[in-house]
Every structure is written in structure tokens, then in C-alpha cells.
Amino acid sequence: MTPPVGGREREGGFVLALVVLMLFAIAMASGAGYLVVSAESRMARHSGESEEALAIARGGLNRFVSEQLGVVADSARYAMGNGEAAVSARRVAEVDEFTHMYFVRSAATVPDPLAQGSPSRRVVGAYAYHRRRPLPLHGALVLSVADISVENPAEVSGDDAGGAVCPGGAQPSITGAIAREGVAEDGTLEGSPEYELWPGGYAQFMNQVALRWDILTDPSFPVDFEDVRPPFSTLPADSFPVVRLNGSPMLNPSWSGRGVLIVTEEFRAVPSFSWEGIVLAGWVDDRVRGSIDGMLVGGFSGTEPYDEIEVQGTIRYHSCNVDRANASLSYLELVDDAVFEID
């Protein structure tokens, strides 16, 4: 007799059914758990990417505003973190001759590797003043030293030397020289008034001049030329570049030119050096030589090795040189506490 097959088959089927049931239960529970966890994970990731996009948008906005020197760029793109910020600027009003209002918009996207084509996106906006005359017209020679002596035959003049050549004609005179305690003249000292005293020292100097020296001398702050002679012969005649010289180089005629000259430490020049525009210096040599048609402002570093400065060259206020150089120094300044989110 052959053994009955049916009974064994039923027994086998019974065990199989149990296994299938268990597998089904485990699969159901695992599936439900997976769905809950994956949904949570996806939401958390989206939330994180959205926050990152917002941070990138704000970062892009701030970077754009801080990098603008001179003419405001229409747009810029920055790769930051896991995303990118696209920043654009539009002039919305000329408040006055030296202050324009810009709207700056920064749109940031952070791609989601699991959902191509639907990146997290956040947009922020802000208004910013474009300060087109960052250096106030206090005087042709502004130093934070105690005393200035204008030697013979040197000249310091606050009268507009550009009256005959500047498009707008002669502008009102400014002060000739400004020092902390005294200004003496053996040579020519002119202006309206001839001199002023700022007894408040370095604090008053920085408050009145109101330039961010720390930014202008920061190596990461972009300027047109750094430690190289600009090729003035190939530059447009109306260009007034920003030139930064680190340290205390002796400026000879090969450095002569126009624009904004930033000397991070001591301004030293030979008599044949000449500059059209604005010279800004950490401090100045005790003998100021050369010829400047514009303005010389020194003393930003807060260290003054010399009590008295002898002027042996020529420093004359030149309105259109100063205005053009000032325009090259113009910068954007966000309206305080008014950044807002768009969309």
C-alpha cells in the first residue's frame, strides 16, 4: 500500500498558510512603519532644505550689497552651501543727487536630489540706499594729526581748482586743511575757511569722515586694482578706478594717475608724484610731497607716528575729480531692519 498523500498535503498546506500569514502580518506592519518613517523623513528634509534656501537667499542678499563698489551691478549669482542665490538690483528712485534707492531681490534654490525639478525656493527682498558721495567734502587736506604746517612754497587750497574744466563749473569752496590742534602756513593756505580744528581726535575724525576703513582695507573686499599700477593709457579717460596699495610704498611718478588711492599704512610720495581724485591713507609721512588735485584724507588707522605734518607739495580741492572718485567709492547700504520675504 502506498501511504496516503492527501493527509501529508493538508499538513504541508497548513504550515505554508501559517508562514504566509506571518509574512503578511510582518509585511503589513513593516510597510506601515516604513510609510510613516519615510513621510516624516521626507517632510523633515523638505523643511531643512527650505530653511537652507532662506539662509542662502539672505546670505546672497548681504553678499551682493556688501560687494557693490561704484556702479551697482544689475545681477549676480552666488553658489552657496547646497544651493544658489540669484540676486538682482533695480534703481527705484533718486532721492537726491547723492542718494539713490535700490530694490535688491535674492532668490535662492536648493535642489532636492530625490525630487528633480522641484527644488526648495525662498525669495527675500530689501531696499538699499546707494550712497554716491561716501566721502563728505570737509576739506582738501584732512588729517587726524595734532598740527599741520604748510611750508613755503607748498599749497593747500579748498577753492575749487576744477572750476574751469568741470562740467558744472566752479563749486563752492571747502575748508583748506583740518587738523586736531593747529594749522600753520608759511606757504599758501586757502579755502572757506582756510582751516578747521577737530579737537575730538581720532573719534571725531572717524565720525566726520564716516568711511568704513576696515572694509576698504579688507583683503577680501574687491577693488579695481591691488598693488599694481593701473594701465591708465588703456582705460577710458573718464574712469576713476579704486586702487589699493598695501603697506607703505614710496610713490614715484610711475604711480601717478587718477581715481581713489587707498594706502593701507603710510602715504609716502616723491615730489614728482601726482594724483587726480581722492587719496585715503592709514596715516601720512611727516613730509607730504607730490601733487594732489582732489582730496587727501589720512589717519584712518588710529596710529599717528608724527605730531606735526609738513606739507611740501600741492593739495588742491578739485570738484569734478573728487565727485568722480567719490562715485567710484559709492556703496549700497541696506535700510535697517527691513528685510522681507517675498511669496
Next chain:
Amino acid sequence: MNRIHGFTLVEALIALVLSSLVLILVSTTFLVQNRYQANQVLRAAAHDNVRSATDLISRELRSSMRGGIVVAGARTLTVRSPVAVGSVCERGSGFLADRDVHFDGGAARMATEEIAGVAAHDPADGAWEYQLWPWFIMDGGSSASAARCATATAADTTDASEDFHTLRLLALALGSDAPDVGELVMLFRETTFTIEPSDLEPPMLALFRQPYLEDPVEFASGIDSTARFGYRLSGESSYRDTIPEGDLDDIDAVQLQLDARRLSESAEEEDVTFGWSTNLLLRNAP
């Protein structure tokens, strides 16, 4: 023959007992898994609920400008947040006090139905002066606004004429402080968030959102009785339950403690609770 082809009673009983044991084991596992999964679903629901509520509140709170919180209580928070911020590019004169204003995207992009009023920015100290003022009175259209701004203040209106709009502020709104060229204006919404007994899930609490002049809407149910708002003043490290009116401008952070609770379906099981606390730093705080 029968003993060969069938089961004995003992064999059948043993098989039955063994099968029962296996079945009990499997079903217990299944039920435990099921209960765990149900618990997780409740927890996830509570989590989602308070997180989405937090997202919504934080969007309005974080973008609010200085002085934007007008009521700061433990269970009531009223905040004014920008619908749009613009810059005046041309000013009219007289009683109408028209101002042509640049708004990114113009009125078309604004949720004008949410506008509760207008605020002017004081460039000297960064403060905003708020005035409740309906949009239908303020709306002066945009037909010639861009052209006026281009002529008067050299605004760049290229491909953006729709971004300029006329606001009719009248002498009543903002009075003599109506903003000048180059100053900012903000069209704001005013929203009140309250923690009150839920209409949808009594006896729990719920978070209600009430736009200006509208009825409150319950948008996050299942809030626990420990939920509250907290506020930090600039320069302080701890959060307070309420802030007096005179100090509202100094709030620099808001704490949302929106603990959630999901009631269990049976009396034997405990409620699912979810503690949730978020500190929101105000972006434009002093």
C-alpha cells in the same frame, strides 16, 4: 487501514494545541504591531499638526517688522506682518497724500484681500508707524505710477511698469508722517493667534487663526493644556508669558510651546502626547 490513513485523537489534539499556540503567537505579534503602528500614526499626526501650525505662525512672525507684535499674551498673539514692502518714488500733495510706490511684482502679486493697513518707516530710528487702513481706500491704481516715478525720480521702470502703484494715504492715514521719496511703506496683514477650547475635538484645546475683521478659524486641533506663547525681550535670556504694551517693540524672540495630545481610542490605553517647543527669532528685531 484507518490508523494508517487518518490521525489519532491524540495526534489531532496535539496538532490543535500546537496550531493554537502558533496562532496565538502570531496574532499577538500582529496585534502588538498593529497597536504600535496605530500609536505611531497618532504620534505622527500630532507631530505633523503642530509642525505645520508652527510653520504657518513662524512665516508671519519671522517676517514681521519692528513693532509688529501688538498683543503678546500667554494664549493670545497678534502680529502684523508684511503683505508687501515698497519704496516711495514720487509724492503727491494735498489732502489725498498720494504716493507712488515701487512694490516688487506690484499689486498683482499682493494678497490685497489680506491687507489690514499701512505702515511708514522712520529712517532715523528704524521704527514703523502702523495705521489700520483698508485697501479699497488706499488703492490708487497703477496706470501712470511708473511714468511719474520715471520722470520725477529717474526710477528704472524698464519692463517693470506693473511694479509701481499709487497709494492713496489721505491725511488721515499716517497724518503728517506720510512717507517721503526714498522712504519705505509696508502694507500689512494683522493676524491673531489664540489657544482656545477646540470646536472640532472637544475637550482638547486648539490653535485658532483670526485675520483682521474676520472670524477665527481652527487650524491646529489636539493642543494640550500646557500650550502657550512666550516672549523674550532684547537683552534678556528668559521668556515671559506676557509683555506689557510699552515693551512690545523690544521683543526679539517668540517661543511657541504647542504641546500636542491625541486621545486614545480605548480607556485602557494612555493618550499620545507630543511635546513641541520652538523659539523663533524675529528677523527684523531691534
